[in-house]
Amino acid sequence: MQESFTVVGGGPVGTLLAILLARHGYKVGLYEGRPDSRRTSIYQGKSINIALSDRGWASLEKIGVGAEVRKQAIPMTHRAVHGSDGSLTAIPYGGDGDAIWSVSRGGINEHLLDIADREDSIRTCFEHRLVDLDFETATATFAVAGADQRIVQSDYLFGADGAHSKVRRLAHRLPRFSYSQTYMPQCYIELNIPANSDGTHQLEKNALHIWPRKDFMLIALPNPDGSFTCTLFMNFAGEPSFESLTERSDVEKFFAQHFADALDYLERPVDVFLEKTAAPLFLVQVFPWSFNCKVGLIGDAAHAIVPFYGQGMNCGFEDCAELDRLITKYDHDWQQIFPAYENIRKPNGDAIAELSKRNFVEMSDLSGDSNFQLRKKIEARFSQLHPELWTPLYSMVTFSPDIPYAEALRIGDLQNEVMDRIMQLPNIEKDWDTPDVMQELHALATKKLGDQP
Amino acid sequence: MQESFTVVGGGPVGTLLAILLARHGYKVGLYEGRPDSRRTSIYQGKSINIALSDRGWASLEKIGVGAEVRKQAIPMTHRAVHGSDGSLTAIPYGGDGDAIWSVSRGGINEHLLDIADREDSIRTCFEHRLVDLDFETATATFAVAGADQRIVQSDYLFGADGAHSKVRRLAHRLPRFSYSQTYMPQCYIELNIPANSDGTHQLEKNALHIWPRKDFMLIALPNPDGSFTCTLFMNFAGEPSFESLTERSDVEKFFAQHFADALDYLERPVDVFLEKTAAPLFLVQVFPWSFNCKVGLIGDAAHAIVPFYGQGMNCGFEDCAELDRLITKYDHDWQQIFPAYENIRKPNGDAIAELSKRNFVEMSDLSGDSNFQLRKKIEARFSQLHPELWTPLYSMVTFSPDIPYAEALRIGDLQNEVMDRIMQLPNIEKDWDTPDVMQELHALATKKLGDQP
Numbered sequence: 001m002q003e004s005f006t007v008v009g010g011g012p013v014g015t016l017l018a019i020l021l022a023r024h025g026y027k028v029g030l031y032e033g034r035p036d037s038r039r040t041s042i043y044q045g046k047s048i049n050i051a052l053s054d055r056g057w058a059s060l061e062k063i064g065v066g067a068e069v070r071k072q073a074i075p076m077t078h079r080a081v082h083g084s085d086g087s088l089t090a091i092p093y094g095g096d097g098d099a100i101w102s103v104s105r106g107g108i109n110e111h112l113l114d115i116a117d118r119e120d121s122i123r124t125c126f127e128h129r130l131v132d133l134d135f136e137t138a139t140a141t142f143a144v145a146g147a148d149q150r151i152v153q154s155d156y157l158f159g160a161d162g163a164h165s166k167v168r169r170l171a172h173r174l175p176r177f178s179y180s181q182t183y184m185p186q187c188y189i190e191l192n193i194p195a196n197s198d199g200t201h202q203l204e205k206n207a208l209h210i211w212p213r214k215d216f217m218l219i220a221l222p223n224p225d226g227s228f229t230c231t232l233f234m235n236f237a238g239e240p241s242f243e244s245l246t247e248r249s250d251v252e253k254f255f256a257q258h259f260a261d262a263l264d265y266l267e268r269p270v271d272v273f274l275e276k277t278a279a280p281l282f283l284v285q286v287f288p289w290s291f292n293c294k295v296g297l298i299g300d301a302a303h304a305i306v307p308f309y310g311q312g313m314n315c316g317f318e319d320c321a322e323l324d325r326l327i328t329k330y331d332h333d334w335q336q337i338f339p340a341y342e343n344i345r346k347p348n349g350d351a352i353a354e355l356s357k358r359n360f361v362e363m364s365d366l367s368g369d370s371n372f373q374l375r376k377k378i379e380a381r382f383s384q385l386h387p388e389l390w391t392p393l394y395s396m397v398t399f400s401p402d403i404p405y406a407e408a409l410r411i412g413d414l415q416n417e418v419m420d421r422i423m424q425l426p427n428i429e430k431d432w433d434t435p436d437v438m439q440e441l442h443a444l445a446t447k448k449l450g451d452q453p
Numbered sequence: 454m455q456e457s458f459t460v461v462g463g464g465p466v467g468t469l470l471a472i473l474l475a476r477h478g479y480k481v482g483l484y485e486g487r488p489d490s491r492r493t494s495i496y497q498g499k500s501i502n503i504a505l506s507d508r509g510w511a512s513l514e515k516i517g518v519g520a521e522v523r524k525q526a527i528p529m530t531h532r533a534v535h536g537s538d539g540s541l542t543a544i545p546y547g548g549d550g551d552a553i554w555s556v557s558r559g560g561i562n563e564h565l566l567d568i569a570d571r572e573d574s575i576r577t578c579f580e581h582r583l584v585d586l587d588f589e590t591a592t593a594t595f596a597v598a599g600a601d602q603r604i605v606q607s608d609y610l611f612g613a614d615g616a617h618s619k620v621r622r623l624a625h626r627l628p629r630f631s632y633s634q635t636y637m638p639q640c641y642i643e644l645n646i647p648a649n650s651d652g653t654h655q656l657e658k659n660a661l662h663i664w665p666r667k668d669f670m671l672i673a674l675p676n677p678d679g680s681f682t683c684t685l686f687m688n689f690a691g692e693p694s695f696e697s698l699t700e701r702s703d704v705e706k707f708f709a710q711h712f713a714d715a716l717d718y719l720e721r722p723v724d725v726f727l728e729k730t731a732a733p734l735f736l737v738q739v740f741p742w743s744f745n746c747k748v749g750l751i752g753d754a755a756h757a758i759v760p761f762y763g764q765g766m767n768c769g770f771e772d773c774a775e776l777d778r779l780i781t782k783y784d785h786d787w788q789q790i791f792p793a794y795e796n797i798r799k800p801n802g803d804a805i806a807e808l809s810k811r812n813f814v815e816m817s818d819l820s821g822d823s824n825f826q827l828r829k830k831i832e833a834r835f836s837q838l839h840p841e842l843w844t845p846l847y848s849m850v851t852f853s854p855d856i857p858y859a860e861a862l863r864i865g866d867l868q869n870e871v872m873d874r875i876m877q878l879p880n881i882e883k884d885w886d887t888p889d890v891m892q893e894l895h896a897l898a899t900k901k902l903g904d905q906p
Contacts, residue, residue, distance in 0.1 A: 180631075180632065180633030181630075181631060182633070236629065
């Protein structure tokens with residue numbers, strides 16, 4: 001008999017999960033609380049564009065949809081760093097051919113929904129909002145727009161319903177459910193840089209633009225329509241902060257002082273700043289990710305992270321790819337698949353959460369005058385000389401899907417210990433590129449990392 | 454005008470807080486959901502006895518109630534370790550005169566309530582269960598047994614309502630409230646060793662008895678009535694576990710195999726084991742601990758920890774003592790007191806949470822044959838030789854109220870690094886007490902810890 005799944009949440013991760021389950025022969029009901037954005041043409045999902053990188057592509061490719069999705073994505077080969085002094089510096093993300101990709105969340109979602117529609121065994125229902133769930137039997141109750149509640153019974157259920165997951169919130173009443181929700185000091189608002197009148201981009205298209213100002217930063221990602229979606233990250237409280245900047249004259253002064261060159265492009269930044277409420281950034285970590293081998297969590301529902309590594313959707317897609325592998329490995333035995341899935345993915349979810357938190361400093365201090373820039377330069381140089389011994393952390397996370405996040409974090413911490421030693425060498429500022437320093441680094445790296453990939 | 458406080462929770466911490474606020478001149482309403490145990494003579498609070506040590510005494514003494522409370526406490530000068538082979542070993546908790554004290558939670562609570570009753574400005578209301586709270590105005594709504602809901606308005610409010618705090622749960626709806634709830638792998642059940650017929654103790658009175666079995670353990674704390682309250686800590690799942698031991702014959706075998714000598718004293722352990730549901734152990738960490746400078750959290754409501762360091766109530770009492778100090782320092786300015794309170798106490802709450810988690814291994818491995826025992830022996834010896842340089846972590850936490858928990862954790866981690874090095878010395882098992890080893894330890898400790906208290 002064909003077993004059945006309920007997938008709660010028709011965002012990119014839920015839809016990809018539905019497709020892979022269907023292709024493994026399951027009957028899938030995909031339930032989304034919002035209306036179908038392809039019909040209303042109003043996309044109501046969160047943050048407008050996101051970065052996809054090698055983990056995401058590798059996962060999509062497993063389901064055979066990578067090439068199709070990539071058509072709508074814009075490669076960003078480097079950071080375009082806008083200094084306070086108006087200077088512009090390009091910092092490549094990796095080696096030749098390495099890029100992260102700006103994709104519209106709405107676009108990729110609709111694309112995956114189209115693919116799901118072509119699968120006979122997926123039935124997609126919009127405007128179905130989960131209100132209750134029996135974790136013993138995977139029986140879900142949905143509130144349906146303009147209709148009676150609907151009770152859906154299937155063999156298994158996945159909550160792919162995002163950072164505010166209702167499935168996860170319902171799991172709070174289960175015994176021994178560990179939960180953490182951590183707010184970052186930063187909040188954000190989105191701003192816009194419109195396209196030129198001919199539909200081209202006002203700023204360089206194939207870059208992620210950053211105005212790093214240490215305690216706060218502005219970033220901009222290109223959209224296919226020529227516009228850029230910008231995000232201003234800044235502390236909620238303190239100086240400067242969303243809390244302290246409430247007067248128009250202060251906000252004008254703030255933009256003029258810190259983002260002078262961006263003011264030529266941004267669309268009504270002061271108005272938007274004053275109109276919008278800054279959105280919080282938070283992480284959610286939970287365990288377990290599965291209940292009674294009947295119900296599982298996936299994507300942001302299992303591990304909401306902050307956006308500073310551009311890995312949120314990549315991580316969710318990787319969850320799907322891991323399940324894909326385990327379904328084959330354990331031949332559809334979900335008594336084995338659920339425990340294996342959470343045991344493999346939980347440490348990786350925790351690792352990318354930690355890495356993403358740390359990366360705010362990395363991004364917002366890019367033009368800082370600290371030792372930090374020198375460290376990165378030394379690492380990059382050494383990695384060119386000895387690629388077998390040293391892949392920079394950013395590249396491990398972003399361009400090396402075969403290295404699990406947890407492993408990247410562990411190796412990165414060892415690299416940090418090595419670099420702490422190197423940075424203490426006398427005259428390192430002057431001598432960093434000398435054979436002596438590179439030799440010392442080689443000796444230390446071999447000792448610390450010799451056995452590592 | 455006399456300012457007013459609502460204190461939610463009439464347990465030991467809430468009652469102590471009410472007393473200190475009253476003595477600072479505030480009008481205090483103390484609200485407890487349960488009936489007055491002094492009238493019903495049924496104590497409905499949680500776990501029957503707890504360990505009080507120097508932090509608790511120092512805090513009680515600040516309010517001038519230490520001596521009175523101490524009358525009902527039983528000093529435990531050492532761990533009485535019951536080996537699997539029936540052996541009995543005494544391991545002192547500290548130096549001469551150092552002891553931790555077994556107190557009845559109900560007893561100390563009632564004692565503090567009696568003291569509160571003698572304060573004119575405290576009004577205590579039982580059977581008032583908090584149902585809602587306005588965090589802007591500190592307006593509390595209570596469900597009252599057999600009466601209408603009651604709305605209580607005061608200038609400030611403290612949630613001292615324990616690990617399951619309703620004040621804290623209501624705070625979840627506030628923006629930017631970080632929250633974590635972590636379950637330990639262990640659960641517990643309470644067992645009993647009754648008094649001899651003449652009211653004396655069946656086991657040595659002035660000791661905390663431990664049957665350490667590595668993955669699980671039984672402990673026993675003396676009560677003034679001659680009985681011992683015992684707690685069996687064991688994993689929820691795995692082998693052996695509360696989940697796996699469901700058959701009477703298996704439970705009988707389990708006790709006979711691991712706790713043979715305790716079977717002579719324990720009251721119907723197998724029946725009780727089969728009748729009771731194992732209770733979970735969990736930690737709660739939150740931030741902030743105060744809201745709008747109107748509402749605060751204190752004690753387990755702010756930092757529920759696990760019982761393995763015997764510090765839960767000590768930490769809650771220390772919260773009260775810190776507030777006592779800050780009220781004087783900031784001359785009743787709660788715009789300053791609330792932020793200072795949470796900034797000082799939060800790192801200490803986090804530190805004792807971490808220390809308590811780690812201490813399960815410390816307790817349950819006491820008779821293990823690992824290096825662990827040798828480490829402790831070396832540390833104890835060295836601390837005798839150089840008390841100015843080395844106070845063992847247990848003593849810092851338990852007998853050194855002037856060292857904040859966070860500082861104890863930090864120093865303890867440095868001590869660990871030193872001991873890791875020492876344990877790698879060749880022939881350390883044989884030579885540990887030689888002048889050479891002690892000299893090496895002195896050199897390392899001076900380097901690492903020279904600047905430390």
